[in-house]
Amino acid sequence: MAAPTAPTPLNIVIVGAGIGGLSAAIFFRQQGHNITVLEQSRFANEVGAAVHIAPNAAGLVSRMGIDAPATGAVECLTMKNVKPNGETMFEVPVWRSRGRWQHPWLLAHRIDLHSELKRGAIREDGVGRPATLQTAARVERVTTDGVVVLASGEEIRADVVIGADGVHSKTRYALPGSEGIRPFGSGKSAFRFTMPRSRALEDPVTKPLVGAEGQMTLYMGRDRRVVIYPTRHNEILNFVCIHSTKDSEISSDDPDSGDWQNTGHLDKLLEVYKDFDPALLALLGKASEDTLKVWELLDMEQLPTWTEDRLALIGDAAHPFTPHQGQGAGQAIEDAASLACVLPLGTPPSEIPARLKLYEKCRYERASMIQEYSRIVGMDLGTGPPFDGLKYTNDNFGHDEWHHTQQKLREWEWSRNPTAYRRMPVAFGPFPGPRQDCTGNARDWSASTFTTASIKFRTSRTLLEGLFPNKAFRFAVSDTNCYATFSVSSLGNLEWLGGNGYSHLGLYIHGVEYTKNNGETVEGDYLPVLFEDLADPIISGREEIGMPKVYSRLDVAKTTDSLTVTAGWMGSDFLNLSLTQLQSSEAQTDAASPASSDENLFFYKYIPATAAHGEEQRSADVEYACISPMDEKVNAMKKVERRTIAQKAEIRIEALDARKLPTLHHIVERLAEIPIYEVVEAKIVEGTGGSDLKAARRLE
Template sequence: MGQIPEAASIIVGLVMSEFELLPTANSLTRHMHTRSSGCRESRIRAALHCRNSEQQTVLKITTSQTVTNEDGAAVHLAPNANGLLRRHGIFAESTGANLTLKVIVPPVTQYIHGAGIVFSADLEESNKMWQHPWLLAHRVHLLSELKRGATANEGPGTPAILRTSSKAVDVDANGLVTLANGEQIRADLIVGADGVHSRTRAGLPCAEGIKTFGSGKSAFRFPIDRKAALADPATRKFAENRRVVIYPPSYNELLNFVCIHPTAGSETLKVWELLDIESLQTWTDGRLVLIGDAAHPFTPRQDAGQTIEDTVCLAVVLPLGTAVDEIPERLRLYEKYRYEHASRVQEYSRIAGRDLGDGPPLNVNEYIGYNFGHYEWDHSTQELRKWIWKRNPNLGRHDGTSSTFTTASVKFKMSRTLLQNLFPTPAFRFKSPATVAYATFPVTTLAYSHFGLYIHAVQYMKKNGEEIVGTFLPILFEDLSFRTSTKTVPSLEGADEGILCHKYIPKTCHAESKERGQADIAYTTFIPHAEEAKVVARKMTKIRKAAKCDITFDAMGWKALPTFHYIVARLAEILIYEVVEAKVVEGTGVSDVSSARRVK
């Protein structure tokens, strides 16, 4: 048996078709040595996200195959998964990926012999719902770009070290990996990303007896020259229990085919059998964690996107400064943040793979909205914030209202998944699953000035199931130097019914009290526009519109902005995609907000 390497740095082991680990260190503030083995894409995605996180990582990837030894398969990049790659500097368009402009259920046009096209949709308009493009990429080209991002000398962090012809054969939850040549490597963290045939999965106590089983479907796939396909427009008839998936990657020069058919009767063909496993009770134990198909296998629909989300979540829960003894707890957070979403998408994928008439139909809009409307970076970041807040209670949420007399406002388009992290309770949500949303920054001057963020088209769900649609006000800054100022709220144009606010006051108690950080008062308020108009008539006397506008925030720092730094830092996260309107309104009629009411 080989010697266990000594290291002063932390080694994170990514197990994909093989595994990788980290040598023990006191905290993750040191270099993290990550070993990764298994699925080529999963390994390199994990390496890329580790490198681009705040963690300093020395990543060693071990694999029994060469990275460029890949077949001609294509990859479907949903908008949310594509956005995560873009966040780390990977733009699939640069590798020849094409926009998804037309779809048939499931995510391709569906044709049945004798019935013609069942469903077809032009996606050019509906794609505007999403922050990022919906792409079809060539696997080889995308993999090469991921490899470049993880291993190139340019870029943040330490480049990953690619170690080929190294196969991992055993792993345990205490951070020990054994390679086929007898070498042993000890790490603080092992990430198993070794696909549906995972060996690292066996390291989990809940995985005993868990085996892969056939889904009843197999597939064979191949790329052909697109010109050749266009030269012969005839298509072969196919039976009701077979499916051909076709999409064009690689600068629109290839057509990728995936042919799905019953497994029975394919003994003479070398095919790709679509495998599944029973849901695991847990994805982590001690210092071992699974990602991708090792944790939740997918039939060929969303496996790439879900693996990308797994790696991003790991990067979020293991930031710079994480103590080594916190790793098991942080891995449980990863599982908590990912398990429900990945399991639900996994079940959607199974339903989408059924033959027509086999079981209840798939609600495509629900599926796409749930899947594409989820942005893992924002989701995991917010969930981690809640966990940190719970451990270290502070003042909590802040209430506010506003008034108008002279208002300069900018309405803009931005990320819905980022804005929703400002919602105080799960009862708040957006009406639409679209990942773009609209908000307004108004600066209002009365006897004092105030500046706020107003988020439009927000839906509040009452306990009795009734809905209120309004504009949510999460943040308000006021200059109260004029002592006779009157608290007022602006009237913003739009289809919303009024202004939603959330009132929160923490309990007053000594520093060591168990009640510290708990709410003394916490409820939602609503100010209906219609009732406010009955109190005071509002009249606009002058409206001026701007030709162009720009807004930026500087979080500064705790020393420069000690009281509001944590608030401004959240505003600085906002990336404005487009300014919709900028104007200055002057008018008369100031409401006293007497119509405000508590929402139960």
């Protein structure tokens, strides 16, 4: 037998080596793919500012193998809101919410996080192949069928192209419907800078403002605000000073107004916040102009789609964020995780477009919702809709994108085979069983084995009529004599049971006729009960097909001269069959059915409605007659290798009470009443193959 072929990795090109692009490189590396990252700058480095890693992103950062606190990220412990005059409005002890979220709310230095992401993507050790990082690789254009064209003229072909090239994305405009959509100024701009926390602590005027470790402070004016928080082991303070663009030193008419590297000037910063608390102004005045930057906060209309064919966008290329929720980097990381999740190792290239659409489905609504939250939070005080801070926090923090996308991927895979069997517990998807595996593929019965022993006997038609579930069933003739068979089969080497097997024993009543509502009649054998000694076939047979299966211990012993069967429950034996004085036979009797001819098999499916204890019994949720055709195709699935006739056969059934058979006594008592007037045939048939009864259906 040939060894299984190893899954083929995809060749993935990521345009942009920012936080989103490098996160995607790590996640795809962990999935086992080949990754090339194209970065237009020479050093592929982030700017010197800080970034939020909220709980929803912190778990994904950890999943990438990055220990953010070890690299200097600070846990946010308190959040303090302050009026412009320095009066505290409220203080939220964030640390008390630790138990709500799986992961901490971290405040990281952007350079530290970016460096760790780059290391994780390209390091030689670790899971998967290192990504190839090409710097100074300016992308001229991409196509939706997997072609990336560099400014140098070089063409790179890939199975998947990921646009992670930020708010000024070029990859974005390869998507249909994106042509007229451009980033625009949100009406707000921001100064940003960092400074050593020690600089503020040394001054008694500014020390009270930054004395608490892990504290985020928001000074909230009507149309401007200042956000201060620590990072890098509480040694660096990060400042973001958001204000109206009309009051800023940059103009929205400037095509470079959204560039993070625009130099800011201290005198303009102090002018914008001149009416704020003098202590805050003293703190802002400690900024170094060589680190002070100013840029316009950009926004963008929603793209109609983030994916087309083999191209997908992530992060700001797909959905630029204003910074008011601190979720820009987090949502880019979520995008990267989701995209990698839908493209595991072994993904067929033909499925890539559909899987990219699944990624979009997983992410579009959530990212768009948080985008809108950020816009609302950034509105001037008194101008926006009512603000529900708890809902925003819950929506932001209370999410794990990897687990979310995993589930959506499962549901997508389940939906691709609508004929796959579903049964309880339904949350786990299609159920593996004798007819299919969990992906809906048919089982192979060719190597299975069977040994079927049957005793056919003459008995009372009038008594057996009492075992029919309704008047649609009757005997085809009016004779007082009728025939039935007790048949036991031992099955082995079953693929669906991992090469194991089980036994079943049933009563088959011959010569039965079913009359449909339209008057048409169908003839066959009726199966009132089937004992089995394994839960798996009992459950699948009852739920998927509707067969009347119950549990019993079945001990089958065969020698060269005899075969005996004992049925029991928890130490109490109630049925014994024996076939003795065995002789080989060349007769061409059929092995597919215990019946004397190729008859259909009838049974009756009944599932009661759920009712509270003590309530009157409700009507059934399911109740109808079923048929399993025993035609030539079904019989051909079995290959008979040996036939044996028994010269002597015996059936003994003992009606035990409810103490010994608490769940079966009502069945066994009825079986014990059946008279055995004459054994007319006793045989054993052995062979390979089997029928999964997939053709079973409702009679009408």
